[in-house]
Amino acid sequence: MSRAQFITLEGSEGVGKTTNLEYIKQLLGNKSIEYIVTREPGGTELGEQLRDLLLGHKHTGMADETELLMMFAARSEHLDKVIKPALEKGQWVLSDRFTDATYAYQGGGRGIEMQRIKILEDYVQGDCRPDLTLLLDAPVEVGSERAGKRSAPDRFEKEQSDFFNKVRSAYLQRASDQPDRIKVIDASLELEAVKRQIDQIMQDYFKQLGIQ
Numbered sequence: 001m002s003r004a005q006f007i008t009l010e011g012s013e014g015v016g017k018t019t020n021l022e023y024i025k026q027l028l029g030n031k032s033i034e035y036i037v038t039r040e041p042g043g044t045e046l047g048e049q050l051r052d053l054l055l056g057h058k059h060t061g062m063a064d065e066t067e068l069l070m071m072f073a074a075r076s077e078h079l080d081k082v083i084k085p086a087l088e089k090g091q092w093v094l095s096d097r098f099t100d101a102t103y104a105y106q107g108g109g110r111g112i113e114m115q116r117i118k119i120l121e122d123y124v125q126g127d128c129r130p131d132l133t134l135l136l137d138a139p140v141e142v143g144s145e146r147a148g149k150r151s152a153p154d155r156f157e158k159e160q161s162d163f164f165n166k167v168r169s170a171y172l173q174r175a176s177d178q179p180d181r182i183k184v185i186d187a188s189l190e191l192e193a194v195k196r197q198i199d200q201i202m203q204d205y206f207k208q209l210g211i212q
């Protein structure tokens with residue numbers, strides 16, 4: 001049996017990460033794979049408190065570097081308390097966002113040098129990286145419309161479309177740089193068509209790992 005896998009879901013706001021996470025859980029369940037589901041920023045008590053500070057409107061003028069460091073502070077706790085222990089126990093980890101989001105939002109969106117993010121990634125994570133990343137991609141207007149229908153905007157959702165276009169480009173650039181790990185899914189399609197793409201990727205992945 002292969003070692004436990006670390007899978008992440010990425011994409012800009014409202015593309016359908018949370019919705020499709022449920023579908024991936026089903027696919028793992030069908031293979032009797034033990035897994036945990038988590039999210040970033042968050043996933044631990046401290047991480048969820050940092051999430052509230054990051055997404056809430058109390059600190060609207062937060063410096064970009066502060067935002068970056070808080071993302072990695074939450075991630076450090078998440079790795080230590082949740083992700084690494086689960087993987088060590090043989091449980092797969094399914095995370096709604098991880099470090100690709102930092103490259104996309106703080107790097108692409110805020111304009112922080114990617115090299116600085118890489119230094120923090122290496123420092124905080126050591127050699128821990130996701131094994132597979134599903135990038136749900138859709139034009140910014142599609143995600144904003146879906147997210148808008150759902151709830152009041154958080155501190156990130158208040159950003160303008162220019163910001164989200166930069167986020168999307170940074171994600172797509174990473175996918176083009178790391179095609180073996182990051183699989184791009186056309187999330188602008190209706191939900192059933194999105195699920196079919198996810199199913200194909202996951203079945204190929206199971207096959208690659210020798211999971212019947």
Ligand code: Z5A
Nearest residue numbers: 013014015016017018019040041101102105146156190191
């Ligand atoms: N952030 C960061 O800046 N740096 C970092 O390092 C990390 C995060 C880790 C929180 O993320 C914020 O943190 C995020 C980036 C930043 N801010 N933004 N923007 P989050 O994941 O909690 O927030 P989010 O991106 O806004 O995700 P979301 O709100 O949970 O959206 P989603 O999960 O992608 O979408 P959804 O809730 O599954 O779907 C939205 C609606 O669309 C819902 O009504 C669905 O029923 C509907 N939907 C879904 N798929 C479809 C299709 N295919 N057709 C039609 N309708 C659909």
